[in-house]
Amino acid sequence: MANLSTGHLAGKTVAVTGASGNVGTALLRRLTGSGATEIRALSRRLPPAVGPYDEVRWFLADLGEAASEGVLTEFLDGVDAVVHLAWALQPGRHPEALRRVNVEGTRRVVRAAIAQGVEHVVHMSSLGAYAPGAAGTKVTEDWPTTGIPTSQYSRDKAEAERAVRELLGRHPEVVGAVVRPTLILQPEAASEIGRYFLGPVVLGLGRRLPPRLAHLLPLPLPGLAVAFVHADDVADALERVLDRRASGAFNLAAEPLMDGDALAKVLGNVRVPVPAPVLRTALSAAFHARLVPTEPGWLDMGVHAPALDSTRARTLLDWAPVHQGDEVLAEFVAALGRGEGGPGPLLEPAAD
Numbered sequence: 001m002a003n004l005s006t007g008h009l010a011g012k013t014v015a016v017t018g019a020s021g022n023v024g025t026a027l028l029r030r031l032t033g034s035g036a037t038e039i040r041a042l043s044r045r046l047p048p049a050v051g052p053y054d055e056v057r058w059f060l061a062d063l064g065e066a067a068s069e070g071v072l073t074e075f076l077d078g079v080d081a082v083v084h085l086a087w088a089l090q091p092g093r094h095p096e097a098l099r100r101v102n103v104e105g106t107r108r109v110v111r112a113a114i115a116q117g118v119e120h121v122v123h124m125s126s127l128g129a130y131a132p133g134a135a136g137t138k139v140t141e142d143w144p145t146t147g148i149p150t151s152q153y154s155r156d157k158a159e160a161e162r163a164v165r166e167l168l169g170r171h172p173e174v175v176g177a178v179v180r181p182t183l184i185l186q187p188e189a190a191s192e193i194g195r196y197f198l199g200p201v202v203l204g205l206g207r208r209l210p211p212r213l214a215h216l217l218p219l220p221l222p223g224l225a226v227a228f229v230h231a232d233d234v235a236d237a238l239e240r241v242l243d244r245r246a247s248g249a250f251n252l253a254a255e256p257l258m259d260g261d262a263l264a265k266v267l268g269n270v271r272v273p274v275p276a277p278v279l280r281t282a283l284s285a286a287f288h289a290r291l292v293p294t295e296p297g298w299l300d301m302g303v304h305a306p307a308l309d310s311t312r313a314r315t316l317l318d319w320a321p322v323h324q325g326d327e328v329l330a331e332f333v334a335a336l337g338r339g340e341g342g343p344g345p346l347l348e349p350a351a352d
Contacts, residue, residue: 133306
């Protein structure tokens with residue numbers, strides 16, 4: 001792997017929104033040793049009490065609220081580069097509340113960055129921004145970013161990208177980059193992600209099962225192809241984007257690309273093939289019965305979103321993930337079963 005640093009971060013002020021979450025905490029771990037003069041972090045929650053955060057200047061704001069605009073002005077004053085990670089995943093039963101944070105919040109951040117003269121804006125998007133693709137077929141960054149129509153998350157990711165393009169398109173003096181990772185995991189985020197997607201009912205049942213019995217349960221899975229990437233590898237790519245003042249879009253995914261059988265094998269279970277419409281009906285029933293917080297559009301995205309070709313990131317950023325995707329998944333699920341998490345109100349197991 002080529003040498004990371006080109007020296008562009010030395011003497012710079014870097015700001016990160018959504019800094020207390022899965023990717024945000026991983027990125028702060030990278031940036032605290034990057035040579036940047038100042039690191040600023042914005043979140044809706046208080047920062048973690050432990051970790052490499054003493055060097056970080058924290059700001060608190062809810063980007064879904066108009067009042068956040070005043071905080072953003074101070075947060076981005078004198079900043080050289082901003083990484084916009086903030087994104088709300090719940091409550092899935094209130095899509096308009098999510099859209100206010102995710103789409104309108106993105107507009108607020110980019111508008112404030114332009115107004116404050118920020119030179120480099122990096123927006124965290126997702127494979128969910130892409131239009132449907134054939135299972136197992138990898139797409140490059142020129143694939144249409146029109147989203148999966150039946151997925152709230154996907155629609156918002158696609159709309160947020162459009163907002164970034166429209167705003168930065170009127171300001172060519174600002175360097176813009178968009179990062180589109182596959183599913184991001186790390187053991188420290190196990191409890192956070194478990195709460196968001198499984199909820200207390202399923203989590204409680206799963207943790208009461210003896211591990212040997214849990215591995216005997218069949219996994220009902222549709223036809224799909226999915227990859228994972230470790231949060232630290234995503235943070236590495238983001239640091240490289242910042243360090244090189246890179247522009248354009250970058251896909252991020254680690255090998256291997258796994259089908260349903262491979263997923264079950266990694267988890268030590270046996271897959272039972274279930275057609276996606278049948279599984280969607282069951283998930284919809286569980287969602288409406290408030291047994292799980294995951295709205296059915298997440299399944300639609302998992303089935304229809306394309307796989308990612310990361311050649312551009314590997315070539316232009318000299319990026320190569322350290323962690324294999326199957327190992328990332330296995331470590332994450334093990335941490336989830338043990339009820340583990342990381343420091344801070346968002347990642348820690350006791351968080352709401």
